[in-house]
Amino acid sequence: MTVDQNQQEHDQLHQLLGAYLLGGLSDDDHRAFTEHLRRCPTCQQELGQVSGLPRLLSLVDTQTQVPYAAELAPETAAGASLAGSSSTGLADLLDAARRRRRRRRSWFAAAAAAAAVAVFGVGTWLGPGLLNPPPPAEHFTATAAGSSARVGVELVKRGWGTQLNLACQDMPVGQEIVVYVVDATGRESAAGSWLGTESGYSKVTGATALRRDQIRSIKVRTSSGAVIATAST
Template identity: 50%
Template sequence: MSPGSDDVHVLLGAYVLGGLSDEDHRMYSEHLRTCGPCQAELGQVSGLPRLLDLAGPEGGPHLSDGPAAVPEPLATEQGDARVTTLLGEVARRRRRRRAWLTALAAAAAVIFFAGGAWLGRSLGTTATPTAPPAAVAEHVAVAALPGSSVRIDVALVKRGWGTELDIDCEDMPTNGELALWVIDAKGRAVTAASWRATAAGYSRVTGATALSPNEIQTLEVRTGTGKVLASARA
């Protein structure tokens, strides 16, 4: 806000007539404390509310047909011209605000009806769900090492987070712990699944690893004591 601009004149008139919002009134009051030109202009039009009260809805006694005492002038001709200008500015400001609100309401109505038409068409159309593509599994037969008769098949399924490993085991030890280890190209081994042996010697387990299928070099099935029962190159 700069003294002498049109915006200052408009706010000054609205300030005198009480047409500002609470926030604008507070901001303009703070501005008046430090702005000498605005303070001088305010002194010239400070009698405007009293003039409007004297005029009243019928034009006031000095504008009526009957005899009445002429009140003493409350402003100079220059001040009256200033008042007229301020009133015109306030009126134009209010007309612009009403026009803006009308345009905004019209735009909101267009969006509302357009959205309703689109929603109606969407509700009337039944979407056919599409099934995700089936994951491709790569089966690896893990060969038993000498001295072991286990039969193990591992299916490697590529996932976004790594690899899912579906393990089918037969003729396994009937007690103790068992585990599937995956080894990468650098020889680092991590456990992908672990389970406890069953009395029937059969197990079906699902494991997981952060390695992708092409990063897995070797699969090993070990006992809880670390003995390798079967191994295979992936």
């Protein structure tokens, strides 16, 4: 079987997912979809995502079910009164049964469509997170001899360069602090600055146009040039 034929078969069987979930398949369709489900991770995952749909449908206000029940009641009564009637009455009873089956199929089709919408909605909700995983990041700890400061540095690869996430402890209070990135040639460029807090703790985000593979080290200094912390990358 070709790839296109496999995909076509999958698409045809995938359309049965909603009716399978709600118990609306014929015996043949149920067997076919069950066999397909055993070997199709995609349908297994989607079925798991909407497995609670029947429970949600059961919570719909019972008043919405009254018109359907009322519609069936006359036919049920008619069936009872026709139980001992002539062949004409039997034909009417069979016709009523056919109408009920058609309504049942229509209801299952609508419910299957709702299940498909639910699957699509879940996929839409989860899609961005699944298709766009967090960008790669590397972690370093920057310190310096004679300094009590400690800086955790996270380098995050971005399309425009590199993002720096800094978690700083025991920093100089009230002083301007600057973080620099150093490339392979030894050239330094500022990637961010902030003012030391009274607690000595701060979390800041910096940015540089340098790519991650171009950064050789990180340096944190006061505006007067005193080294607070460094880290090789």
